[in-house]
Amino acid sequence: MRNAWRRAWLLLACFVVLGGARFVHAAEKVTLATNWLAQAELGGFYQAVVDGTYAKHGLEVTIKPGGPMVNNRPLLSFGRVDFLIGTNLLQPFDAVKQGIPTKAVAAFFQRDPQCLLAHADGPWKTWDDLKQAPLMMGNSGRQTFFLWLNAAHGFPKANLRPYNHSLAPFAHDKRMVVQGFATAEPQRIEALTGKEPRVFLLADHGWSTYSTLLETRTELIEKRPELVRQFVAASIEGWKHFLDGEKVEAVNALIRKDNPSMTDALIAFSRRKMREMELVDGGDAKEHGIGFMKVERVRDFYEKTVNAGMYEKAEVDPVKAVTVEFVGVHE
DSSP: OHHHHHHHHHHHHHHHHHHHHTTOOOOEEEEEEOSSSSOGGGHHHHHHHHTSHHHHTTEEEEEEOOBTTBOOHHHHHTTSOSEEEEEETHHHHHHHHHTOOEEEEEEEESSOOEEEEEOTTSSOOSTGGGGGSOEEOOHHHHHTHHHHHHHHHOOOGGGEEOOOSOOHHHHTOTTOEEEEETTTHHHHHHHHHSSOOEEEEGGGGTOOOOEEEEEEEHHHHHHOHHHHHHHHHHHHHHHHHHHHTTTHHHHHHHHHHHOTTOOHHHHHHHHHHHHHTTTTTSTTHHHHOTBOOBHHHHHHHHHHHHHTTSSOTTSOOGGGGBOSSSSOOBO
16 A cells, blocks of 8 residues: 555646646747947847847847858758848848848937048038048948949949048048948947047938848748747847946947957947937838848838839839847738
């Protein structure tokens, strides 16, 4: 009888242990690749790692930084990473054009921080003045937003000058204008020249792309929509915390770990500028939340790229570049 009771208790204990185990889920391992070195413009994703937001959503996230010699984009289509941060809508358009099965699922910047910068005490004071200036621009900019500057605003190609991401030529010539990000280069220029430059945001003059887009494979959207939804929701929460300045020291430390050239001062400057310009939570995000995209705006931006000669009218269906499932993309 005693042995029978012992066996019964043993079976019950096994049932409790095995039954309880069904409710213990290992965190889903996810890799996020970025389009550049660790910086404040990617801060919301680092925030969600540091403050446990991803973990709270059942995700174990590894961030794989990009950089000047690192192209993480092919890793997404080959399934080596799960999500990718893109610069703007041009990359999703290219994916449609090339038949690559990826889409943008959220836009974490409502406006592109791409800008033109002129000396605070230089001759160029207005947007129209810039058309007379020698313009330092890299090859990527020449093939994209400069085509729009030329077609939509008459910026002459003859004024283009080489740019290898050194600000020294700009610092030594007050007639020069240089491309940059409004969240970073003004602080670097002030450190060189002692004065914060004049900043001309392209978004204020019609460059209407979303920026810092989150992309993933179509296969993941179709087969694992809840995973995509979890990651988007957690990233949105991370960006809210980052803008609020939560756990600043820990977030800064992780960013500096991935990018030792980054400084706390530049991270603080970038966060402040993102808030001032409402890059993350302004525009339609005020009503619809961080990450929001609007299909009509995607179409409108594509029309601008067509007018600038970047695409032929019918070679891309811009709506196929985004998904409508995760942040309320509307017609």
